[in-house]
Amino acid sequence: MSKKFIIAVISTILFVGIVISYNYYQKIFGETITKTTLLFVYPSDNLQNVKEKMSPFSSHKNTFLFVAAQKNLKQPKPGCYLLKKGMSNNEIVNMLRVGNQTPVKVAFNNQDTLEKLAGRISHQIAADSISLLDSFLDKKFLTENNFTEKSVLGMFIPNSYEFYWTISADNFRNRMLKEYKRFWNSERIAKAKAINLTINEVITLASIVQKETAQNSERPTIAGLYLNRLKNGWPLQADPTVIYAIREKKGQDYSVKRVLTKDLELPSKYNTYKHKGLPPTLIAMPDVSAIDAVLNAEKHAYFYMCASIEKIGFHEFSKSLYQHNRNAIKYQRWLSKKGVNR
Template sequence: MNKKKYKIIAIAVLVIILGITLKYYLKIFGSAVTKNAIVYVRTNGQFTDIKNSISPFVKNPENFTYVANKKKFTKPKAGRYELKKGMSMNQVVNLLRSGNQKPINVTFNNQDTVEKLAGRIAQQIEADSTSLLTAFTDSDFLTKNHLTKKSALQIYIPNQYEFYWNTSATKFRDRMLHEYNNFWNASRLEKAKKLHLTQSEVITLASIVQKETSQKSERPIVAGLYLNRLRKKWPLQADPTIIFALKEKKGHDKIYKRVLTKDLEINSPYNTYKNNGLPPTLIAMPDISSIDAVLNPTKHNYFYMCASVDKIGFHEFSKTLAQHNKNAYKYQLWVNKIGINR
């Protein structure tokens, strides 16, 4: 065999070797992810689970198995991972092995029971609603923090919080307690002290304010009105507490558009027509504007309020019962006219 043939064979072998090398190089380092995507790895998830999760977003899922085997990667870390278009399988495996996930923004507001709160949070993190509800109402946790099942909702301040998707139910709850304690800074504690209210009492009054008006501009006025009544030792006569008592009796999913005279006779510690002072616990989840409205109330001499028929969604405030009765009569005529019975 002459030198020319040796040279041709050598070149051919080299080409084959380079081709094989390139093939395996591309398996490991070539572009593999076809589009941006989010994949979730559940706690105790198996290798096959994550392979199935990424399969719709990569060119060849078997290359994932190949690279994972080469890197001795068998157990992905739980979390929410962002795949970027053009990532290689090497980068994907490294990402899942590192646990380098980005936090998500968890939000909640107006969840008026711990059951509804658990359902809302379960839509955003890995923990399911059952485990969340169990954590929220754990008797040891409640006792340690001077809470009850009825007051447990008060430590959850509506806001936006960063969490890792795979946060457990207990870690979520404990973080919320931490945020609640941080919320009660020196300034807020001092304002509560000047009002002769505890933190729980502020939250309870704020929950009534929250339910009385959806207008943030009115909330300091409403708060001031109820504080006036508390100082005078008058019953609050807050309709939202009657609705809460009715819901406790007949089910929290029932909707009440109107409080009837007969409703005011309901036998409940939450009936603020029959009982002086604040109800035993909050009746709803107040947002920060309602809490701060209680801590920064408008100073005035109002003792009565009635829904306005001239400015829907707002209220008419009055200093005397006589003026209030006029406003109430006007409102009753309007309600009857448009046919709101319950």
């Protein structure tokens, strides 16, 4: 056997070995993910499910299960994982093994009901709306924290928060309680005391202000108007509370575009035309601007307001009933002309 032949055989064996080693290396350590994306792994998912979810973003999709087997990964940990472009199967398997999740942003605005809030949150974390609602209404939790089934909505401060996607319903609720306590710092509590309102009363008034206008610039003025009425022993006569009473009777999704005279006689504790003072609880979740509008209410002599027909979305404010009645007549005629009857 010639020396050249032996060298050729050895070279071939080395070449094949290098190719095999390279392919083996690529399966484990080679770049796999072709596009940065989020991977959601549910508790019911197995490795095959994970492989299928990654397939659109993987250049080595058929080697994921091989690498998982080599590293003895049998069940991935549930969670939201950030798959970065260029990640290898080895990195992905390691991430799924230890549950190295990426936090998600959970955001909600002023929701009218706990049911709507639970639905909104359930689209952003793994917990479903039923488990969230059950947690929000847990009697032990409500009692320990001085909430009721109606007032607990005021515990949720609209904002954007960071969570792990797999957070439980109870842990989400408990985090919201911490955020509520953090929000009501000594400065805000002092401001509430300065206007002779409790935290719950501030939230209740803020919910009315919230429903009266979407214009942040108007909210301190409206808050000041209602505080003037409270200080002088007047009924608030706030249409949003009447609308709340109507929806209590007919269902939360019942549409009310115009409050009628007969509605003002509704026998509800939330009807501020029939009952002086604030309603028993908030009528919707107020956002931060509405709460701070109450705490920093504008000081003025206004007692009346009416929706403006010159500046849609805003209000006309007045000090006298005479001027208010003139504004109200204009507005009612405008509504009738537009065909708004309910």
